[in-house]
Amino acid sequence: MKEEALKSPLKAFMKQRRMGLNDFIQKIASNSYACKHPEVQSILKISQPQEPELMNANPSPPPSPSQQINLGPSSNPHAKPSDFHFLKVIGKGSFGKVLLARHKAEEVFYAVKVLQKKAILKKKEEKHIMSERNVLLKNVKHPFLVGLHFSFQTADKLYFVLDYINGGELFYHLQRERCFLEPRARFYAAEIASALGYLHSLNIVYRDLKPENILLDSQGHIVLTDFGLCKENIEHNGTTSTFCGTPEYLAPEVLHKQPYDRTVDWWCLGAVLYEMLYGLPPFYSRNTAEMYDNILNKPLQLKPNITNSARHLLEGLLQKDRTKRLGAKDDFMEIKSHVFFSLINWDDLINKKITPPFNPNVSGPSDLRHFDPEFTEEPVPNSIGRSPDSILLTASVQEAAEAFLGFSYAPPMDSFL
Numbered sequence: 002m003k004e005e006a007l008k009s010p011l012k013a014f015m016k017q018r019r020m021g022l023n024d025f026i027q028k029i030a031s032n033s034y035a036c037k038h039p040e041v042q043s044i045l046k047i048s049q050p051q052e053p054e055l056m057n058a059n060p061s062p063p064p065s066p067s068q069q070i071n072l073g074p075s076s077n078p079h080a081k082p083s084d085f086h087f088l089k090v091i092g093k094g095s096f097g098k099v100l101l102a103r104h105k106a107e108e109v110f111y112a113v114k115v116l117q118k119k120a121i122l123k124k125k126e127e128k129h130i131m132s133e134r135n136v137l138l139k140n141v142k143h144p145f146l147v148g149l150h151f152s153f154q155t156a157d158k159l160y161f162v163l164d165y166i167n168g169g170e171l172f173y174h175l176q177r178e179r180c181f182l183e184p185r186a187r188f189y190a191a192e193i194a195s196a197l198g199y200l201h202s203l204n205i206v207y208r209d210l211k212p213e214n215i216l217l218d219s220q221g222h223i224v225l226t227d228f229g230l231c232k233e234n235i236e237h238n239g240t241t242s243t244f245c246g247t248p249e250y251l252a253p254e255v256l257h258k259q260p261y262d263r264t265v266d267w268w269c270l271g272a273v274l275y276e277m278l279y280g281l282p283p284f285y286s287r288n289t290a291e292m293y294d295n296i297l298n299k300p301l302q303l304k305p306n307i308t309n310s311a312r313h314l315l316e317g318l319l320q321k322d323r324t325k326r327l328g329a330k331d332d333f334m335e336i337k338s339h340v341f342f343s344l345i346n347w348d349d350l351i352n353k354k355i356t357p358p359f360n361p362n363v364s365g366p367s368d369l370r371h372f373d374p375e376f377t378e379e380p381v382p383n384s385i386g387r388s389p390d391s392i393l394l395t396a397s398v399q400e401a402a403e404a405f406l407g408f409s410y411a412p413p414m415d416s417f418l
Contacts, residue, residue, distance in 0.1 A: 080153035110366040114161040145196040147226040168217030168361035169371025185358040186277040192223035198333025210269035221357030249282040267328035271318025314341040
């Protein structure tokens with residue numbers, strides 16, 4: 002009975018969290034409730050992430066989907082939507098959908114992320130989309146990051162052809178089991194930390210770690226996905242100041258609108274580990290303004306049902322002062338050498354020689370048992386594999402062409418050999 006009582010707010014929290022940060026903040030900002038904490042009131046005035054390169058005093062109207070866009074030079078000019086059978090919707094986001102697709106000629110299954118250019122341009126998010134593509138190109142050498150096979154575009158859509166991962170979101174498994182035992186949480190946290198450490202070695206800050214962006218593969222290993230909020234070229238001790246992320250996981254320095262660095266990812270790792278062990282994020286409140294107030298001001302409270310090493314790690318990762326946070330001095334090496342991970346052989350981990358604590362037991366690519374039926378029961382839109390007939394190239398359409406110039410990608414031929 003007690004478990005059922007816990008599941009109700011948890012379910013509401015899970016649904017609420019699927020909203021994008023921009024829409025979510027706009028929704029709360031229009032709510033009559035106002036938190037008394039002045040910093041939180043200030044935060045709620047922000048309606049969308051802003052970076053100098055994304056601001057445009059006179060934005061051109063987005064192109065009509067029916068107009069042809071000059072795609073520019075493409076390293077994969079032959080790729081097109083009709084190369085695929087689009088089988089099922091397996092995910093949704095602010096700008097489009099992720100679909101399970103089978104390549105007709107290769108007979109290989111992929112996850113194809115299909116984004117609407119009109120929606121991206123309307124919210125001035127093209128730089129984030131191009132950043133996602135750039136980060137995906139660098140992921141090929143790490144086992145816990147989703148891989149990009151190639152990308153292409155039509156007049157109105159962008160297509161990422163990605164590894165198909167069908168063990169389910171960590172979000173989905175947490176929703177079903179409420180929390181994990183410590184050995185399982187340790188295994189996932191180690192693989193996530195390894196992936197974040199690799200991104201940091203490329204001077205990339207991930208910024209949006211949350212259970213929805215953490216997938217399990219068919220064997221039960223972690224795969225980090227969704228790189229739309231990654232910030233490139235953040236060198237050691239380098240900072241950025243964009244207000245972005247997901248409400249439950251925002252670090253205090255982001256809420257304070259202060260410059261922040263790669264330690265923001267270690268805060269998020271702490272929040273995810275806390276959630277794996279306890280079932281909800283560390284400072285969670287159903288009232289978002291109150292939750293922000295908690296993140297900024299409430300001391301971390303840890304129930305006694307975890308080991309001392311887990312407690313010490315959470316206290317280090319969820320340190321409100323980023324300069325004192327675990328990872329501030331020596332980044333991933335500090336996480337790696339923490340006593341909580343003393344049972345992890347990191348060489349075996351990176352080579353996938355450690356048997357995952359949970360096997361999704363999928364029978365094959367068509368086994369969708371770990372995807373939310375909210376997605377899989379949705380019909381595949383007829384427009385996914387089609388593009389509108391070309392009309393005229395207007396000034397706004399030309400702008401769209403320039404915005405996504407160089408998006409298309411195919412791996413070099415020798416990578417197939």
